[in-house]
Amino acid sequence: MRELAWTCVLAAALVATRAAGQTLSSPLVAFDAERLQLSAAATDSLLVDSGRLLSEGSYRLSLLANYERGILVLEGSDGESRSILHYRTSAWLMGAWSPVERLELSIRLPVILSQGGHGAETLEGVAEPASSGLGTPEVGGRYSLLRREEGAPVSLAVGFGVGLPGGRASAFGRQEHWAGFQLSPRVSLGREVGRFALGASVGARVRATEAEPGRDVGTELEQGLVVATRGDGLRGELALQVAESLVHPDVAVELLGGVRLPIGHGFELNALAGHGFTDIPGTPSWRAGVGIAWAHHPPLGDVCQGGRKHTPAQCPGNDEDGDSVPNKEDRCPLEAGAPDNRGCPDRDSDGDGVVDRLDRCLKEPGVQGRQGCPEPVSPSVREERLSLADRKIIFQVGLAEIQGDGARILDEVAELLKSRPDVSLRIEGHTDNTGPEQLNRSLSQERADAVRAYLIQRGIAGSRLEARGYGPSRPIASNDTQEGQSENRRVEFILTK
Structure with missing residues (x-):
């Protein structure tokens, strides 16, 4: 009897020692252990939402059976x-439906x-998980901000x-x-590249923080990337999900x-692995x-x-x-133009009233009778144009003050005039096309007068100098860029005999 009693005491001590060695570092509180992200609409991918939504009136219903192993491992x-x-x-x-254009709802x-698992009964405070039950249901919606079919570089959507x-x-x-509530804001985008569709999704899963031995489970940032094939037949995809x-x-x-x-009549078989x-x-x-x-896509109405x-x-x-000019023949389909110019507007770069396509002297104002070229100079008066394109006098926007290298350049012009007392000088001031035209004409005259x-x-006699302001009417470069505008804010000199 004494030996039996000692045996029982020893066994109890071993059991107590074993139980003490199987405690957890922190209590275990139940949490949502499912991480799989699935796209209910599956427009481009089964696994990652892209920026492309279902078309208006379309819907998709699906059922997926999933088996996984090694989901929750605890260390005592x-x-x-x-x-x-x-x-x-x-x-x-799962189900997804687009009730109106650009909006998609999902569940x-x-x-x-x-x-099932094993080992829960050997850990203090841990009950064996229930063998079945309902996961966290989710309802959501997405709204399309950009659409490739409308000419955008990518399809872009926001969802919640x-x-x-x-x-x-x-x-x-x-x-x-939090009564089990979770919130999932998300941004997704996608683009087609040849036979492939590329998609990306960035968002968060905002939820209560629960203690799990050795770590906490709570709010996470979620990202997904996918490359999928396109077409009406067998399709494949490869996706990376990170949280x-x-x-x-x-x-x-x-x-x-x-x-x-696809197996016909809107049905599709799919599989994933x-x-x-980690x-x-x-x-x-x-x-x-x-x-x-099974998906239903109503015939698209005529978008035209x-x-x-x-x-x-x-x-x-x-x-x-x-x-x-119909779109298919119009080189400028969104800008009204001339039929003779294949639907593009006629422009007059030198402001002489002759459109560029008919102007033989694009950078020099002329007359219509000479196809935009200037009238010939009378034999008694000979003009010589001195361009300062390589020695430009810089004017600040809206001002007529000579600054920077302008004084040095004008000193050189003065020396030239002194060396050629037989010539006179016409000073032509020009501006870009920013601002009111009348103001620009006044400004160009002020600049010419300042020179x-x-x-x-x-020391140059005023009788030899004539100042004229032409405003923006005679550009030498496009006013659509800052560089072109800078070139057009210029002063030119014309020597006459």
């Missing part, structure tokens, strides 16, 4: 790891069909999802606090692939899933009618700018 104080959620089989019911309902308090906490189907915790130095990474096969690269709670070591979807947005290329028979006054101070 004895150093041993226990896979509390070793496997999970779940079903995803996702994850259902935990079966799950709300995780509802319907999940089962004991099955790790929802957060314990960075804002309450613990954790980064969850999962690489997933998917395939889609993934591998997790042991963050909810990131499985691997997963696989198969699903079926009824004021719907479109690009000129989409409607080649329209006349967007009302110049009687004349300076030369008189340098």
Whole structure:
């Protein structure tokens, strides 16, 4: 009896020692362990929302069965790891619908069909997870800001999802606090490149912070990248999903692939598989899933009618700018122009009343009878143009003061005039086209007068100097750029005998 009693005492001590070695570093509170992100609309990808939404009146319904392993592994104080959620089989019911143009609504309902693990009973304060239950339902919406079909460089959309308090906490189907609510703001974009569609999604999952042994589970930043093939037949995709915790130095990474096969009448079979690269709670070591979807896409109305947005290329028979030249033949389809100029407006760069396409002297004002070239100079008067393009007098915008190298340049002009007493000088002032035209003409005259006054101070007789202001009427460069405007704010000299 004494030996039996000692044996019982020793066994009890060993059990107590073993139990003490299996405590957790912090209490375990139930949280939403599901990390899989799925696109309910699946316009370009099953796994990542792109910026492209369903067209107006379209909807998509889908069912996906998903199996994953290695979801939640805990380590006791004895150093041993226990896979509390070793496997999970779940079903995803999803739907997306576009009731009006640019708006898309969605719903996702994850259902935990079966799950299990081992080792929970050996840890103090940890109950074995429920074998089934409801995950966190989510309703959401997206709005399109930019659309490729309207000529934008990318498709861009903003979205917002709300995780509802319907999940089962004991099955790790929802957060314990905040009544299980979660918020998911998101921005997504996409672009087609040949046979491929590229997509990216950036957002956050805002939720209550729950304690998990060794780390906290709470709000996370979520990013997704995808490359998917395009077309009507078999399609494939490769996606990367990353979640960075804002309450613990954790980064969850999962690489997933998917395939889609249309089988007719709007139905599609699809499958996915993934591998997790971290042991963050909810990131499985691997997963696989198969699903079926049905989509309805009503025939698109004629975007060329009824004021719907479109690009000129989409409607080649329209006349967007009302110049009687159809889009397909119009070189400037959004700017009214002349039919003789293939729909582009006629411009008169030198301001002489002769349009550029008919002007033989584009940079020199002329007359219509000479196709934009100037009249020949009378034999009794010979003109010689001195251009200061390489020695430019710089004027500040709106001012007529001679600054910088202007004085040095005018000193050189004065010396030239002194060396040639047989010539006179016409000073022509010019401006760019910014501001009112009358103000520019006055400003150009003031600049020419300022140059004349300076030369008189340098000993040149006023009778040899004539100042004229032409305003913006005689540009030598395009006023569409700052560089061109700078070139047009100039003073030119013409020597006459």
